[in-house]
Amino acid sequence: MRPNLSRRLLLLHSSCLSMATFFSKDVFSQSNVDPYSQKNLKNLNLKSEGITIEIPPLADTGNSIPMSIQIQPTSSAKVQSIEIIAPENPNQMVLRVTLPNPQKKLKMATRIRLALSQDVWVVAKLDDGTSIAQSANCVVTLNACFDAT
Amino acid sequence: MATLNQHPIRLTVLGTPKVAQEVEIRVLIGHPMETGYRLGEGGNDRIPKNIIENIVIKLNQQVLMNADLGTGIAANPLLSIFIEVPKDGGMISVEWRDDLGKQGRAEKMLLAI
Amino acid sequence: MNILKCFSVLFFLVFSYYSPAQVIRQSGNQFLSSEMLKLQNDPNGNPTVLWIDQGQELWNANCAGCHQNIKGVANAVVRYPVLKSKPDQAPKIWNIEDQIIDCFGKISQESLSTEHQNVLALSILLSDVAKGMSIHVDEPTNKKENQLWQEQMSQGAAIYTRRQGRLNLSCTQCHDQNIGKNLRSDIVSPAYVTGFPIYRQSWQTVGSIDRRLRACYSGVQASVPSTKSSELRALELFLKKRSDGMLWDGPSIRR
Numbered sequence: 001m002r003p004n005l006s007r008r009l010l011l012l013h014s015s016c017l018s019m020a021t022f023f024s025k026d027v028f029s030q031s032n033v034d035p036y037s038q039k040n041l042k043n044l045n046l047k048s049e050g051i052t053i054e055i056p057p058l059a060d061t062g063n064s065i066p067m068s069i070q071i072q073p074t075s076s077a078k079v080q081s082i083e084i085i086a087p088e089n090p091n092q093m094v095l096r097v098t099l100p101n102p103q104k105k106l107k108m109a110t111r112i113r114l115a116l117s118q119d120v121w122v123v124a125k126l127d128d129g130t131s132i133a134q135s136a137n138c139v140v141t142l143n144a145c146f147d148a149t
Numbered sequence: 150m151a152t153l154n155q156h157p158i159r160l161t162v163l164g165t166p167k168v169a170q171e172v173e174i175r176v177l178i179g180h181p182m183e184t185g186y187r188l189g190e191g192g193n194d195r196i197p198k199n200i201i202e203n204i205v206i207k208l209n210q211q212v213l214m215n216a217d218l219g220t221g222i223a224a225n226p227l228l229s230i231f232i233e234v235p236k237d238g239g240m241i242s243v244e245w246r247d248d249l250g251k252q253g254r255a256e257k258m259l260l261a262i
Numbered sequence: 263m264n265i266l267k268c269f270s271v272l273f274f275l276v277f278s279y280y281s282p283a284q285v286i287r288q289s290g291n292q293f294l295s296s297e298m299l300k301l302q303n304d305p306n307g308n309p310t311v312l313w314i315d316q317g318q319e320l321w322n323a324n325c326a327g328c329h330q331n332i333k334g335v336a337n338a339v340v341r342y343p344v345l346k347s348k349p350d351q352a353p354k355i356w357n358i359e360d361q362i363i364d365c366f367g368k369i370s371q372e373s374l375s376t377e378h379q380n381v382l383a384l385s386i387l388l389s390d391v392a393k394g395m396s397i398h399v400d401e402p403t404n405k406k407e408n409q410l411w412q413e414q415m416s417q418g419a420a421i422y423t424r425r426q427g428r429l430n431l432s433c434t435q436c437h438d439q440n441i442g443k444n445l446r447s448d449i450v451s452p453a454y455v456t457g458f459p460i461y462r463q464s465w466q467t468v469g470s471i472d473r474r475l476r477a478c479y480s481g482v483q484a485s486v487p488s489t490k491s492s493e494l495r496a497l498e499l500f501l502k503k504r505s506d507g508m509l510w511d512g513p514s515i516r517r
Contacts, residue, residue: 056297059297060295060297060298060447060463060517061463061464061517063223063224063463063464063466064223064224064463064466065223066297066301068229084221086221089220089221090184090186090220091184091219091220091221092221093219093221094218094219094221094222095216095217095218095219095221095222096216096217097214097215097216097217098214098215098216098217099212099213099214099215100211100212100215101211101212106230107171107230107231108214108228108229108230108231109173109175109227109228109229109231110222110223110226110227110228110229111222111223111226111227112221112222112223113184113220113221113222113223114221141446141447142446142447143448143464143517144445144446144447144448144481145445145448145477145478145480145481145482146480146481146483147464147465147477147480147481148476148477148480148486149465149469149473149476149477149480149486153316153319153320153379153380153383154316154319157312157313157315157316159306159311159312159315161306163306175306175307177306177307177309177311177312178312179309179312179313179316181466181467182466223466224309224466224467225309225312225466225467227307
């Protein structure tokens with residue numbers, strides 16, 4: 001039996017489908033399903049007082065970027081845990097540090113990998129249930145030459 | 150051939166350990182932190198993932214910091230915490246564990262002056 | 263005609279380093295960014311220290327029994343590459359990793375790669391001990407050996423000055439004529455051999471000069487010679503001789 005799909009019908013269906021995707025763009029957009037996207041982190045509107053991030057604005061390599069963090073909440077709350085988030089990395093959660101005994105001050109350092117230039121976020125959970133967050137931008141440069149070894 | 154520690158570890162205390170002064174407890178571990186994304190020789194197969202998942206730093210058996218690492222930590226990871234030297238100093242210990250079940254530890258005495 | 267060209271380039275290069283109006287030769291460390299230089303000089307943050315620790319363990323277990331004086335052995339770091347022969351082998355250029363591999367051969371049957379972790383650990387340990395020593399690559403005194411050595415040197419000079427690869431670049435074009443200029447975000451260094459093995463961030467591990475030279479070939483998109491090939495050794499001999507008189511940096515960190 002001949003397939004019942006005329007050219008007109010095909011055009012009608014494809015235009016409906018493209019209109020549907022256009023109007024339902026939000027359903028498929030990254031920001032709604034990705035809690036660690038830049039947009040969602042910004043939308044949390046968390047206060048940044050008390051967090052200092054030191055990261056080179058221009059990194060030699062994406063493979064190893066020194067980063068130091070100091071958290072000293074301005075309120076009387078203590079730091080319970082912190083998360084380093086790199087939204088453009090394939091695995092966005094870079095590091096999670098938990099302090100079994102919440103401290104008034106946390107100062108730490110590490111070296112991170114960044115897949116590409118981005119704002120790196122530090123989100124700190126305090127023991128009064130609130131959170132504070134800060135971001136810092138880092139531009140990642142690549143090696144000039146291709147290395148096949 | 151001597152059996153070599155595949156994952157050398159260096160635990161150092163940086164700064165003058167005067168009581169109530171800030172010192173840096175620094176851990177450096179020799180570990181590839183393989184993400185699982187890199188391509189091997191020939192450019193066909195991915196090198197299997199192998200990362201340190203957890204590092205715990207303790208002072209006198211009390212946990213100072215419990216860190217859960219992702220692929221976003223650089224190879225040969227360095228992790229530091231800055232603390233105030235307690236009155237009697239103490240034994241600093243570090244334990245790490247990777248996703249293939251390997252473990253390591255190091256200890257260092259912190260003598261307060 | 264080619265040989266004449268090689269000899270004249272070689273003569274010019276060697277002569278220019280002994281002439282009164284000397285070019286100031288800078289180690290690659292002086293072309294590092296401030297962040298990298300800080301890391302290089304940080305004995306507790308520079309990843310090469312992990313290999314120094316491993317090298318020390320290996321040394322104590324396998325080498326210290328015969329080699330009581332590590333400083334004496336480390337002197338090889340600034341003397342090599344050398345022309346050496348074995349009973350069943352024609353004389354060829356050996357670099358420090360080749361020597362370490364040969365030493366390992368005395369205690370195990372395997373012929374290790376220059377990138378084997380044990381080889382690199384020992385090479386890094388010796389490199390660290392040799393820090394501050396003055397590079398002195400000497401010609402053999404024996405006439406026959408000297409001739410072979412000169413041939414290798416001129417082959418090295420020829421490689422250094424010939425254009426190759428899809429990018430059609432010769433080593434000298436960047437490393438003599440464009441020092442300090444940017445190659446995207448890399449800064450071109452004069453490529454003196456003063457601090458190997460290196461921890462290269464893009465490798466995320468340490469590597470020997472053999473690997474770094476192969477990466478150079480890859481950089482200009484030329485066919486990469488196989489590891490341990492005589493071409494690489496000839497080039498290394500030329501580059502090391504070119505660095506004669508400079509101080510050894512010890513294992514270094516690079517992008």
